[in-house]
Every structure is written in C-alpha cells, then in structure tokens.
Amino acid sequence: MNAPMNPRKLRITTTSLSGCFGCHMSFLDIDERLLELAALVEFDRSPITDIKHCSQHCDLALVEGGVCNAENVHVLRELRANAKILVAFGACAVNGGLPAQRNHLDVGQCLSQVYRTPDGSATAIPDDPELPLLLDKVYPVNEVVRVDYFLPGCPPSADTIWKFLTDLLTGRTPRIEHPLLKFD
Amino acid sequence: MSQLETAAHPETLRRVAIDPVTRVEGHGKVTLLLDQDNKIHQVRLHIVEFRGFEVFIEGRPYWEVPVTVQRLCGICPVSHQLAAVKAMDQIAGYGPLTPTAEKLRRLMHYGQMVQSHAVHFYHLASPDLLLGFDSDFTRRNIVGVALDFPEIAKQGVLLRKYGQEVIRHVAGKRVHGTGAIPGGVNKALTVVERDEMARDIEQMIGWTQGAIDMVRRLHETNPGFYNVFGESAGNMMGLMRPDGALDFYHGALRAVDPLGQTIFDQVDYADYQQVLQEEIKPWSYMKFPHIKSLGADKGWYKVGPLARVQAATYLATPLAEIERQKMMALGNGKPVHGTLFYHWARLVEILHAAEMIRDLLNDPDILGTDLMADRGERRYEAVGVIEAPRGTLFHHYRVNEDDQVTYCNLIVSTTNNNQAMNEAIRTVARQYLDGREVTEGLLNHIECAIRAYDPCLSCATHALGKMPLTVEVVDADGQLASSLSKA
Ligand code: SF4
Numbered sequence: 239m240n241a242p243m244n245p246r247k248l249r250i251t252t253t254s255l256s257g258c259f260g261c262h263m264s265f266l267d268i269d270e271r272l273l274e275l276a277a278l279v280e281f282d283r284s285p286i287t288d289i290k291h292c293s294q295h296c297d298l299a300l301v302e303g304g305v306c307n308a309e310n311v312h313v314l315r316e317l318r319a320n321a322k323i324l325v326a327f328g329a330c331a332v333n334g335g336l337p338a339q340r341n342h343l344d345v346g347q348c349l350s351q352v353y354r355t356p357d358g359s360a361t362a363i364p365d366d367p368e369l370p371l372l373l374d375k376v377y378p379v380n381e382v383v384r385v386d387y388f389l390p391g392c393p394p395s396a397d398t399i400w401k402f403l404t405d406l407l408t409g410r411t412p413r414i415e416h417p418l419l420k421f422d
Numbered sequence: 423m424s425q426l427e428t429a430a431h432p433e434t435l436r437r438v439a440i441d442p443v444t445r446v447e448g449h450g451k452v453t454l455l456l457d458q459d460n461k462i463h464q465v466r467l468h469i470v471e472f473r474g475f476e477v478f479i480e481g482r483p484y485w486e487v488p489v490t491v492q493r494l495c496g497i498c499p500v501s502h503q504l505a506a507v508k509a510m511d512q513i514a515g516y517g518p519l520t521p522t523a524e525k526l527r528r529l530m531h532y533g534q535m536v537q538s539h540a541v542h543f544y545h546l547a548s549p550d551l552l553l554g555f556d557s558d559f560t561r562r563n564i565v566g567v568a569l570d571f572p573e574i575a576k577q578g579v580l581l582r583k584y585g586q587e588v589i590r591h592v593a594g595k596r597v598h599g600t601g602a603i604p605g606g607v608n609k610a611l612t613v614v615e616r617d618e619m620a621r622d623i624e625q626m627i628g629w630t631q632g633a634i635d636m637v638r639r640l641h642e643t644n645p646g647f648y649n650v651f652g653e654s655a656g657n658m659m660g661l662m663r664p665d666g667a668l669d670f671y672h673g674a675l676r677a678v679d680p681l682g683q684t685i686f687d688q689v690d691y692a693d694y695q696q697v698l699q700e701e702i703k704p705w706s707y708m709k710f711p712h713i714k715s716l717g718a719d720k721g722w723y724k725v726g727p728l729a730r731v732q733a734a735t736y737l738a739t740p741l742a743e744i745e746r747q748k749m750m751a752l753g754n755g756k757p758v759h760g761t762l763f764y765h766w767a768r769l770v771e772i773l774h775a776a777e778m779i780r781d782l783l784n785d786p787d788i789l790g791t792d793l794m795a796d797r798g799e800r801r802y803e804a805v806g807v808i809e810a811p812r813g814t815l816f817h818h819y820r821v822n823e824d825d826q827v828t829y830c831n832l833i834v835s836t837t838n839n840n841q842a843m844n845e846a847i848r849t850v851a852r853q854y855l856d857g858r859e860v861t862e863g864l865l866n867h868i869e870c871a872i873r874a875y876d877p878c879l880s881c882a883t884h885a886l887g888k889m890p891l892t893v894e895v896v897d898a899d900g901q902l903a904s905s906l907s908k909a
Contacts, residue, residue, distance in 0.1 A: 254449070256473065258493050258495050258496040258499075259495065259878075260493070260495075260496020260499065260598055263496045263497055263541070263596075263597050264496075264596070264597050266541065266545065266582065270576070270579060270583075272564075272579055273575065273576065273579065276565040276569075281563065285442075285445065286444075286445060286563055287560075287563040288444045288445065288559040288562050288563065289444075289560065290441065290444065306471065307470075307471060307472075335493070336493040337473050340474050340477065343474075343478060345474075349472065349474070351474075352472075352474060352476065353702060362702045364702065364705065364706060364707050365704055366468070366705035366706075368468050368470070368705055369470055369706075369707065370470055370471075372472055393597050393598065396596075
C-alpha cells in the first residue's frame with residue numbers, strides 16, 4: 239500500500255436544488271481538466287454519479303440552485319451536515335436567481351393559474367404525497383444553512399470554478415479576483 | 423389507462439422509490455408498488471418540482487424573454503433562446519431573417535445539438551452501456567468510464583467542448599449567452615473564429631462515426647436484449663421540411679404511428695393546439711400531452727432523436743443518412759421501438775449536426791455582416807417552435823401594446839415524452855423486476871430506460887405547460903373526473 243504517499247482524494251458532492259443545471263454544465267466546461275481532476279478528487283452524491291445520498295465526511299459540497307421546496311431543504315441540510323465546506327454555486331444558490339422571480343407572487347395562485355381554467359371554474363393541482371411541499375418563496379441557500387463560499391455568476395465560468403477548486407486542492411484559501419468574478 | 427399506472431389497492435403494497443433518478447438532468451423520482459411476492463402493481467415517474475416560469479414571465483418586456491427563458495435549462499439554453507426568439511421575431515414585426523442571421527442561428531443550434539447529445543451519451547449514459555447496467559454503482563459514472571476507456575471518455579469530453587465552443591463563438595458565452603435577438607443576431611462571425619471551428623470539424627465527424635460503430639458493435643453482442651429493452655411502441659413526432667427531411671431549426675409538424683404511417687403532416691406549428699391536447703395527473707407536476715384525434719390512451723407520442731429520425735423521410739446530410747438507414751434496417755421495414763435505440767439515433771444526430779456545421783462553415787454567408795431583418799408591423803401573438811436536442815419545443819406568447827408579455831405557454835420536449843417515459847419504465851418493470859427481489863442493479867434498469875430519453879427534468883419543472891387546450895382531469899382510479907376547456 240502506498241496510500242500514505244498519495245494525498246487523500248478530496249471528496250466532492252454536488253447537487254442542483256432549484257437550478258437549471260447550467261452551473262453543473264459550466265463545471266463540465268473545464269473540459270479536459272475534468273480528466274485531470276478525476277485523479278485528484280472523488281465524486282460522492284452528484285447528478286453525474288449514482289450515489290443517491292451524500293456520505294459522511296465529504297470535503298466539499300457545491301450547491302446549485304435556490305431552495306424551493308421541502309425536499310430541497312432536506313437535501314441541503316444533509317449536505318451541510320456531511321460536508322466540511324459548502325459553496326453556494328452560482329446566482330440561484332447565492333440569491334435565488336431567476337426562479338426567485340416567483341417570490342412576489344402567491345404560490346397558491348401560481349399553482350391554480352397553471353392548473354386551472356381562466357374562468358376559475360376548477361383546479362386540478364397535483365397533490366400526491368409523493369410530491370414535496372412547495373415553499374412560499376425561493377430562498378437563497380444561506381437563508382437555510384451556513385455557507386462557506388459564494389461563487390457568483392449565471393453560471394460561474396469554467397475558469398472560475400477551476401481556480402476555486404485548484405486553490406482548495408493546493409491548500410490555499412480560494413480567492414476569485416476581478417477578471418474571473420462575473421455576475422452575468 | 424396505461425397498465426401499471428395505478429394500483430387497485432395501494433395501501434396493501436410495499437413502496438420502493440428511486441429518489442433521485444441520477445445521471446439525468448434535473449429532478450425526478452420513480453416509485454414502484456409491489457406485493458409480498460414482488461409482483462409489481464404500480465410504476466410512476468414523478469416530476470417533483472414546480473417553478474411556474476410561465477406565471478412570472480407575465481409583465482416582463484418581450485425583448486428580455488429570449489435571454490431569461492434560456493435559464494429554464496443550462497443544458498439546452500440555446501433551444502429556449504431560439505424558440506423564444508422565433509416567436510419574438512414575429513411579435514416585433516420582423517420579416518424574413520437575413521441569410522447570415524439564419525445561418526448563424528442554425529450554427530449555434532447545431533453546436534448545441536453536438537454538445538447536449540455528447541454530454542448525454544458520454545457523461546451520463548455511457549457508464550451503463552460500457553460498464554454494465556448492474557456494475558458497481560460507485561464506479562458507474564464518467565470517471566469510471568475514463569479509467570476503463572480513457573480514449574472514449576476523452577473523445578466525449580472534446581466533442582462536447584467543440585459544441586460548446588461553436589455556441590460561444592456565436593453567442594459570446596458557452597452557457598446562457600446572447601446571440602439571437604428579435605429580428606436577427608447581435609454579432610457577426612470573424613474569419614479567425616470560423617477557421618478555428620473549421621480546423622477540428624473533420625475530427626469531430628470521425629469520432630462520431632467511431633461512436634456509432636461502437637454502439638453498433640454493442641448491439642451485435644446482444645441484439646435480443648437491445649431490441650426489446652423497454653420497448654414501447656408509440657406515435658412519433660418532429661419538425662420536417664416540406665420534402666420530409668428532418669430540420670432541427672425550422673419546419674412543420676409531422677406525426678406518424680408506431681408503424682410509421684402518417685397521422686398528420688406539414689401542420690403549421692402555430693396551430694399546435696389543433697392537434698395536441700394534454701392531461702393533468704395528480705401525481706406529477708408535469709402534464710401529459712397526446713395527439714388529440716387519437717385520445718389519451720392511443721395518442722401519446724415520443725419526440726427526440728429516435729422519434730424524429732424515424733418520422734423523417736430522410737436526413738439531409740449524406741453520412742448521417744447512411745447511418746440512419748443502417749439503424750432502421752434492424753426493424754425490417756418497421757420503425758424500431760427498443761428504448762436503447764435512442765442512444766444510437768442520438769449519435770446519428772450528432773453526425774448530422776456536425777455535417778451541417780461543416781457545410782455552414784464553408785458557406786460564405788456565414789461571415790456576412792447583414793444581421794438584422796427589415797421591420798414591419800408589430801404583432802401581438804406568436805408561436806416559436808424548434809427541435810431541441812430532446813425533441814419538439816413549443817414557445818407561445820402574447821404581448822400587449824406596452825411590450826409586456828401577457829401570456830406564455832411552454833411545452834418542453836421532456837413534457838412531450840412524459841407518457842412515453844412512463845410506458846418505457848413500466849415495460850422494464852414487467853421485463854426485469856416483476857416477481858424478483860429488488861436490487862440496486864435492477865432498479866438501475868429502470869433508470870436506464872428513463873436516461874435513454876435524455877429527459878431534461880430541469881426544463882420540465884420550470885415550464886409546466888399552460889396549454890390553452892382541453893384539460894382532462896383524471897381521478898385516482900383513472901376515471902375521467904372532468905374535462906375543461908381553456909380559451
Ligand atoms: S445560476 Fe444561472 S446557470 Fe446556475 S442554475 Fe441558476 S440560472 Fe442556471
């Protein structure tokens with residue numbers, strides 16, 4: 239065993255709450271560096287693996303998307319409990335993003351508008367117990383759990399993500415400076 | 423109603439959930455209800471999120487819509503941008519696009535076909551195909567593929583990168599760029615950009631042909647399995663040119679039945695409401711559309727690669743057309759309906775898109791600088807439709823005198839495939855799980871069927887469809903509770 243010679247692989251978990259997956263796509267936009275990264279990290283629960291629940295002792299959790307339903311809260315708390323570092327990954331996680339535009343509307347009315355006739359004669363809002371309860375608003379991640387780092391951008395660029403990860407992997411405090419710090 | 427959709431006595435049964443479904447985009451879960459003998463009584467794919475995009479878009483100015491709606495989906499943002507902008511071209515009163523503008527939009531769209539299909543095939547689905555459906559689940563991912571098949575993983579990563587770079591050159595950014603604006607596009611292509619794309623295109627075509635060969639060889643190892651896995655014969659729909667060639671960017675609607683016979687053809691997509699209708703079921707936020715004339719039971723249909731390459735008369739590029747015919751030859755004159763053929767068809771489509779990219783890069787118009795159409799009279803309602811990577815995508819808007827959106831209806835590709843995916847997983851449940859001890863590997867068979875459709879549950883949860891059509895409400899026993907007509 240040459241384990242002590244090799245530094246332990248960083249264990250990363252990623253999730254998308256109420257996001258569009260664009261932040262995950264931007265992560266894949268590190269292109270060939272993904273194969274390099276695979277040698278240094280291990281993926282835990284993530285949409286790209288088949289691990290359904292995050293295991294204990296993850297080093298890093300990347301959370302895309304705001305919090306829009308009870309299940310999102312549950313998943314987010316599980317990640318927070320198991321990851322040393324939790325990152326609000328992208329605009330939606332940082333401040334709710336575009337889905338938070340529903341926040342000035344009443345969620346009940348939104349539902350009945352989508353699942354009802356214009357004359358208001360009837361509704362058929364899906365209500366099966368398998369469907370998680372919607373929250374009144376879409377919340378940024380830091381209103382539900384403590385967040386260690388915020389990576390803004392819709393999505394953060396691949397280079398921004400790479401800089402962040404390589405800083406962490408080499409033991410530096412991640413620092414995203416001007417040219418990589420974008421909000422669009 | 424579909425068999426296995428609703429159990430007669432759910433309270434007596436054991437529930438098994440696949441939650442979340444992984445290696446798909448977005449959130450979904452599957453629930454199974456079984457009795458003590460592991461006989462399966464109910465199988466459902468649930469879409470568990472609600473985002474209500476169509477509601478909050480109301481009141482926003484129309485020119486903002488193409489860039490906001492693309493935030494429905496980070497995997498196919500270009501599709502949403504283009505479907506919206508095709509509607510807004512009309513709303514803003516623009517006449518036909520300039521040749522350069524249309525070609526740049528097409529270029530970006532084909533770039534997205536390449537990247538989205540590549541991410542699906544290599545990053546999400548290939549672990550099942552290459553490592554095995556019931557291989558060790560901790561390794562069943564792209565990293566596992568990279569360890570065992572480094573060359574394939576690398577090609578997948580670079581093919582996706584190529585598609586993303588095409589998008590970036592046209593739209594300025596890989597994910598959520600701008601590019602298309604009502605009336606045209608906002609940036610011309612430079613010679614340097616064109617040459618950079620042209621340099622690698624032959625390589626991309628070569629790799630895609632290699633991938634198609636790989637899938638063909640896989641199929642040869644076990645045709646009995648691949649032909650029938652999750653087989654569900656449904657109707658098929660897509661956008662076609664008048665001569666019947668598949669067109670990802672613009673065309674009219676064609677639907678064919680499971681045997682390939684025409685149901686309707688060359689229907690102007692602005693009239694989609696005359697041919698399609700949808701249903702709400704209490705256990706999913708995603709609605710269930712079907713072909714109106716056939717009713718809910720028989721009228722469900724599939725969209726996306728396997729549906730549209732088979733509904734088409736031909737593909738308008740030579741290499742892809744040869745591959746399409748080779749695939750379809752396996753059906754002995756009839757369309758193939760094995761769910762895993764979706765992967766094969768998806769690769770044929772990458773090839774088609776790559777050939778289209780090559781042709782566009784060789785076209786002098788692509789470097790033109792006449793980017794905006796002439797403007798005529800404003801309109802107040804329009805429909806924009808394209809073939810997104812996952813299938814036909816409908817955007818329908820009304821806009822008032824003050825340029826505010828007053829109505830928005832989106833039917834995303836994955837919604838079109840809702841019933842088809844439910845049918846496919848019920849078939850798999852019957853084929854592989856019924857009466858057996860449920861294991862992780864068997865459950866992954868169900869996910870494999872869902873994955874083959876490359877569902878974008880992200881799109882599906884943002885956009886729930888607010889179809890101004892007849893909505894049929896089905897109660898828990900599958901009886902029609904009421905039927906409502908919208909304006
Ligand atoms: S921040 Fe942007 S790219 Fe990321 S999930 Fe939200 S909308 Fe998508």
